[in-house]
Amino acid sequence: xRRSLTLLATGAALSLxxxxxxxxxxGGGGGGGGFSGSPSQSAPxxxxxxxxxxxxxxxxxxxxxxxxxxxxxxxxVASKNANAQYLLGFSYMKLDNHKKAKKPLEKAVKLSxxxxxxxxxxxxxxxxxxxxxxxxxxLGKLTAKQNACGDSCAxxxxxxxxxxxxxxxMGGNEQASLQLPQSFGLVDGQTSDAVYLSAVSLINEGQYxxxxxxxxxxxxxxxxxxxxxxxIGFANRKMKRFDIAEEYYQRALTVAPNHxxxxxxYGELKIERGDLAGAQQHLVRLxxxxxxxxxxxxELRRWITEAQSS
Amino acid sequence: xxxxxxxLLTFAALTLAVTAASAAPKENRGLSALAWLExxxxxxxxxxxxxxxxxxxxxxxxxxxxxxGSTKRRWQQIxxxxxxxxxxxxxxxxxxxxxxxxxxxxxxxxxxxHFQFPGVxxxxxxxxxxxxxxxxxxxxxxxxxxxxxxxTRPGKISHENPEELEKFIRGLxxxxxxxxxPGNAALTALAAYVRALRPCDGCSPRPLIMTTHLGRVKQALxxxxxxxxxxxxxxxxxxxxxxxxxSLIHERYADKKxxxxxxxxxxxxxxxxxxxxxxxxxxxxxxxxxxxATDQIQALRKLLADSESRSLYNxxxxxxxxxxxxxRQRPTH
Numbered sequence: 001x002r003r004s005l006t007l008l009a010t011g012a013a014l015s016l017x018x019x020x021x022x023x024x025x026x027g028g029g030g031g032g033g034g035f036s037g038s039p040s041q042s043a044p045x046x047x048x049x050x051x052x053x054x055x056x057x058x059x060x061x062x063x064x065x066x067x068x069x070x071x072x073x074x075x076x077v078a079s080k081n082a083n084a085q086y087l088l089g090f091s092y093m094k095l096d097n098h099k100k101a102k103k104p105l106e107k108a109v110k111l112s113x114x115x116x117x118x119x120x121x122x123x124x125x126x127x128x129x130x131x132x133x134x135x136x137x138x139l140g141k142l143t144a145k146q147n148a149c150g151d152s153c154a155x156x157x158x159x160x161x162x163x164x165x166x167x168x169x170m171g172g173n174e175q176a177s178l179q180l181p182q183s184f185g186l187v188d189g190q191t192s193d194a195v196y197l198s199a200v201s202l203i204n205e206g207q208y209x210x211x212x213x214x215x216x217x218x219x220x221x222x223x224x225x226x227x228x229x230x231x232i233g234f235a236n237r238k239m240k241r242f243d244i245a246e247e248y249y250q251r252a253l254t255v256a257p258n259h260x261x262x263x264x265x266y267g268e269l270k271i272e273r274g275d276l277a278g279a280q281q282h283l284v285r286l287x288x289x290x291x292x293x294x295x296x297x298x299e300l301r302r303w304i305t306e307a308q309s310s
Numbered sequence: 311x312x313x314x315x316x317x318l319l320t321f322a323a324l325t326l327a328v329t330a331a332s333a334a335p336k337e338n339r340g341l342s343a344l345a346w347l348e349x350x351x352x353x354x355x356x357x358x359x360x361x362x363x364x365x366x367x368x369x370x371x372x373x374x375x376x377x378x379g380s381t382k383r384r385w386q387q388i389x390x391x392x393x394x395x396x397x398x399x400x401x402x403x404x405x406x407x408x409x410x411x412x413x414x415x416x417x418x419x420x421x422x423x424h425f426q427f428p429g430v431x432x433x434x435x436x437x438x439x440x441x442x443x444x445x446x447x448x449x450x451x452x453x454x455x456x457x458x459x460x461x462t463r464p465g466k467i468s469h470e471n472p473e474e475l476e477k478f479i480r481g482l483x484x485x486x487x488x489x490x491x492p493g494n495a496a497l498t499a500l501a502a503y504v505r506a507l508r509p510c511d512g513c514s515p516r517p518l519i520m521t522t523h524l525g526r527v528k529q530a531l532x533x534x535x536x537x538x539x540x541x542x543x544x545x546x547x548x549x550x551x552x553x554x555x556x557s558l559i560h561e562r563y564a565d566k567k568x569x570x571x572x573x574x575x576x577x578x579x580x581x582x583x584x585x586x587x588x589x590x591x592x593x594x595x596x597x598x599x600x601x602x603a604t605d606q607i608q609a610l611r612k613l614l615a616d617s618e619s620r621s622l623y624n625x626x627x628x629x630x631x632x633x634x635x636x637x638r639q640r641p642t643h
Contacts, residue, residue, distance in 0.1 A: 287583060291557075291576045291579050291580060292553045292554065292556055292557035292560065292576075292579045293399065293550050293553040293554065293557075293579070293583070294407075295398070295399055295402070295403075295406040295407050296407075298399050298406075298550070302490070
């Protein structure tokens, strides 16, 4: 058990905001939503996290067209990122283009049912498009969350505000101005680094649920960043949610096919699932990427050796 | 929580180089030591090393020194220990990922006035080795960097007491740095090296050149072959240490026109990976591979010597390189 905590310490203390993640300098590696063993495939065209952050900056500067372009680029690599889908929809709303806002907002709530802001804006969008039935059912989901939340849950204020905003719009009041939700809008890079790093510390302490909440927050600033995605995978793996873990490792490798940490951890997941041959492939890939050896390869090799001898 | 938050924030603002290193393939990542050298001392630290003096001490094991076989064994241990001392994968976690080894802090067993790792050091030459940055284990909540001691001088830890030094080093590796259990053979070797260190007053620093690193590659391979059959983990670490030294050479042969050199260096490292895979197989293949690697080192030495002036071992080129990369490598705060 201690070992697993140790693995994580290795990736701690990294700043996400200051440099955009460098999409593989050498060798490439394929995207396409899965682990790829072939270094000959081409790298993703865009840095999904950097484009996402560009989009956020443009949103704050009220340059919605630029924001849309950046979020689309980010999504062209990481289509399953709920935050990017949401902010794309939000940008269209700001341009009063509700027709185009609908799809990404629908995707956002589907990908991340907990995203309150996306539910709020989707309900408003349905209303603007004259789809009263869907507007009501989306509002219904929000009020159901509100009821389940009761008086004490952390999201109470946010839920109350969201329900009120939808009801007010449906009651005929024009929304004075649609604000970028606080969780997306006000956080600067440094604060988010602190959030991310504290998430990693929580993982080190074995507090995976709490860590996931903080990683979720960090994801709102950084979008589909491979380090964040890898740690979401790791925390889920430690909680034995192997399918979710795999999904996130794959997402990390989609945006960054050569991410050493994701390749290592995904290999370890395969061992935990009894797929030793699969893990071996990950080791081969790490050895290729680390011509002079690296700690990630050492660790995965140790896991494999231990699995073989047990 | 709040306290931790601010502490982590300092890391965050400063650890750019490490991020880049972990995200990108190891090729083309620049000079790894810049991650832990204060910018103003980088040129000095990358072009010179303090000279070293090693000595098999007679007072510590008087019976042994009469026996030439035992003295020889002792030198073998010291030699292996010196390589381990330069091997990042001996340490675990963040240190290993950044390429930090014992020698990053204790250059040739001494101190390092220019060591300054974000979040771990305060002033240059200091480090907090109980910091959670390196460890999920012994990390305390107080940021408490102290001067890195020169190990050739008497310090807190007795070198005479038969067990104390080994215990201390094991604690460093496993608890401070989150490394794997090094095993007795590795600990014995490291302790033998530390015990053999002597001050070298009046020695002038030696230039750090290609053969400094390539010499260690050779030293690592001989140390590994001497113990191959009996100590597989140590053997693996030693060859890993040789590969680290090759990476240090590789990053110095950075010029576009030195592609042939880089290819040859990489090739040797990849062959050494195969050698690592054959440890313990006890086949003739291991010795064949070992001999082949030794020959490769010879050929490599010639190839690299011919173009050393165009590499970053040339202080003028190094200086120009540092000027060009200074701002990108380490933002000023």
